[in-house]
Amino acid sequence: MEIPVYSTIRLLLDEGTGLLELNSPPSNAMNLEFFREFGNAVDFISSHEEFRALIICGHGRHYSSGADVPVLLKEIHENAETDKNGKLLNIPDFLSKNYKSFLLLESFSIPVISAIRGVCLGSALELALFSHFRLCGEEAVFGLPEASFNLAPGLGGIYKLCSLSGQAFALERVLKGSTFNSEDALKHGIVDKIVPKRALLPSAYNFARQVMQDFRIEKKGLYVKKYLT
Amino acid sequence: METINKISWEIRNDIGIITLDNPPENYLFQPDFVPLDTLKKWTSYDYLKGIMICGAGKHFSGGGKLENLFRMIREQEDISEKMEKGKAVLEHIENLDIPVIAAIQGICFGGGLEIALASHIRICAENALFAFPEVNQGVIPGLGGTVRSYVKTGFPNAMKLIMSGDMINAEDAQEMHLVDFIVNKHKVFDYSFTFLQKLTRDRPLTVINAVMKALKNARSLSMEEAMKEETRIFCELAVAEATRRNGSR
Numbered sequence: 233m234e235i236p237v238y239s240t241i242r243l244l245l246d247e248g249t250g251l252l253e254l255n256s257p258p259s260n261a262m263n264l265e266f267f268r269e270f271g272n273a274v275d276f277i278s279s280h281e282e283f284r285a286l287i288i289c290g291h292g293r294h295y296s297s298g299a300d301v302p303v304l305l306k307e308i309h310e311n312a313e314t315d316k317n318g319k320l321l322n323i324p325d326f327l328s329k330n331y332k333s334f335l336l337l338e339s340f341s342i343p344v345i346s347a348i349r350g351v352c353l354g355s356a357l358e359l360a361l362f363s364h365f366r367l368c369g370e371e372a373v374f375g376l377p378e379a380s381f382n383l384a385p386g387l388g389g390i391y392k393l394c395s396l397s398g399q400a401f402a403l404e405r406v407l408k409g410s411t412f413n414s415e416d417a418l419k420h421g422i423v424d425k426i427v428p429k430r431a432l433l434p435s436a437y438n439f440a441r442q443v444m445q446d447f448r449i450e451k452k453g454l455y456v457k458k459y460l461t
Numbered sequence: 462m463e464t465i466n467k468i469s470w471e472i473r474n475d476i477g478i479i480t481l482d483n484p485p486e487n488y489l490f491q492p493d494f495v496p497l498d499t500l501k502k503w504t505s506y507d508y509l510k511g512i513m514i515c516g517a518g519k520h521f522s523g524g525g526k527l528e529n530l531f532r533m534i535r536e537q538e539d540i541s542e543k544m545e546k547g548k549a550v551l552e553h554i555e556n557l558d559i560p561v562i563a564a565i566q567g568i569c570f571g572g573g574l575e576i577a578l579a580s581h582i583r584i585c586a587e588n589a590l591f592a593f594p595e596v597n598q599g600v601i602p603g604l605g606g607t608v609r610s611y612v613k614t615g616f617p618n619a620m621k622l623i624m625s626g627d628m629i630n631a632e633d634a635q636e637m638h639l640v641d642f643i644v645n646k647h648k649v650f651d652y653s654f655t656f657l658q659k660l661t662r663d664r665p666l667t668v669i670n671a672v673m674k675a676l677k678n679a680r681s682l683s684m685e686e687a688m689k690e691e692t693r694i695f696c697e698l699a700v701a702e703a704t705r706r707n708g709s710r
Binding site for chain 1 (some may be wrong): 560581582583613638641642659660661663664665667668669671672673675676678679680684685687688689691692693694695696697698699700701702703704705706707
C-alpha cells in the first residue's frame with residue numbers, strides 16, 4: 233500500500249494507527265483544496281484495512297481555524313443555481329461532498345479520534361464532532377462563529393452540538409457565535425477528556441491502541457469510562 | 462396588551478411576551494390554553510426576534526384543572542379533540558423559527574411544565590418547583606410531556622417524574638437537564654428577557670430563522686436528512702451574503 237501525498241493534509245500510518253494531520257500552516261484553514269483532499273483521504277482510508285484506528289490533528293499549535301469564508305462564499309456564488317428571485321435551486325456538488333465525507337468518516341468501523349489543541353472553529357469543530365472521540369489540550373478554543381458572518385454552520389455542526397450538548401447550549405453558542413474553552417467543552421459533552429497539551433498526541437495514540445482491539449461505537453461510553461477517566 | 466382566556470400578550474422592543482395571567486397559580490382553562498389562531502396572529506409579526514413565556518406573580522403555572530376535564534367528559538364533550546388542539550398549540554411554539562424562552566418561578570406543574578418543555582430554553586428561579594402530578598388523579602401528561610421529558614432527561618428521570626408525581630426543585634431539575642439555567646428568584650424575568658435580547662440583537666432575522674430551522678431538523682429528522690438540510694440552509698445564507706458583499710451575480 234502506498235499512502236498518497238496531499239498538499240493540505242499529511243497522512244501517516246504507524247502500526248495500524250493512521251494520523252491525518254491538517255497541514256496548512258499557520259492555522260490550518262480549510263480551503264477548497266483541503267475539502268477535496270480530505271474527501272479523497274477518507275475514501276482512501278475506508279478502502280484500506282491496514283488502518284485500524286485514525287487520529288485527526290492539526291499541524292503546529294492549532295487544530296484548525298475552519299473554512300476560509302471569503303473563498304467559500306465566492307465558490308458558492310459561482311456554483312449555486314438560483315431562480316430569478318435568488319432562491320436556491322440546488323446544493324453545489326462540492327458542498328454535498330463535504331458533508332458526505334463527514335458522514336463516511338463517522339460510519340468508519342475503526343475508531344476515529346480527534347486530538348485538539350489551539351483553535352478548533354467552524355468547519356473544523358464540525359469535523360471534530362464527526363470523530364468518535366475527542367481529546368483536547370488544556371487551552372483549546374472551540375466555537376461555531378458562522379452567525380457573526382451572517383451565515384450558519386452547514387456541515388452538521390448544529391445537528392451535532394444539539395445532540396451532544398442539548399438544544400439550549402447549541403442555540404446559544406450558534407446564534408451568538410461565541411467561543412468556549414476546554415472546561416466548557418468537557419462539561420457539555422463536546423470533548424471526552426482534557427489532557428496536558430504536550431501529552432495530547434501520545435495520549436491519543438495510547439487510546440487508539442487500546443480501543444482498536446474491539447471497537448464498536450455502541451460501546452463508546454464504556455471506552456471513555458475505562459480509558460479516559 | 463391583549464388578553465384571551467387569562468393569557469396576555471405584549472411586545473417589548475422586538476421580544477413578544479406571553480404571560481399566563483390567572484394568579485395566584487395561573488391555572489390553565491383548557492388544553493389549548495390560548496387558541497391556536499390567536500397564537501398564530503400574535504407570533505406572526507415579522508419583526509419579532511424572540512418570545513418569552515412567563516407567569517403573572519409568584520408562579521409560572523399550576524397546570525390545568527383536571528376537574529374541568531373530568532366535567533367535560535361527564536358532559537360528553539370530545540376531549541380528544543381538545544387535547545389535539547392543545548398539542549397543536551405546543552407544536553406551534555416548539556416549531557417557531559425564533560427562540561422561545563420559558564422564564565419559570567414558583568410552581569411549574571402539569572400543563573405548565575408541558576408548556577415549558579415545548580419552549581427552546583428553560584430559565585428558572587432558584588425557588589422553582591417542577592412536577593407532573595397527573596398520576597395522582599389517575600392520568601398522565603397528555604400534551605407531549607411524556608415524550609419531551611424523556612427526550613430531555615432520559616428514561617429513568619422521565620419515568621420517575623411521571624410515575625411518582627413527586628415535586629423536584631430547581632437544582633434537581635437542572636441536574637437532569639429539565640431546565641437549562643437557574644437564576645436568583647428576583648431576576649428570572651429580567652435575566653430571561655436580557656438573555657433573549659443578547660442572543661438576537663446582533664443577528665438578522667434570516668440568520669435567526671436559519672438556526673432555528675436547523676435545530677428543528679435536528680429534533681425531527683434523521684441525521685442524514687438533517688445534515689442535507691443544514692447544508693442547504695447554509696448555502697441559502699451564503700448566496701445571500703455573497704450577493705450582499707459582491708453585488709448581484
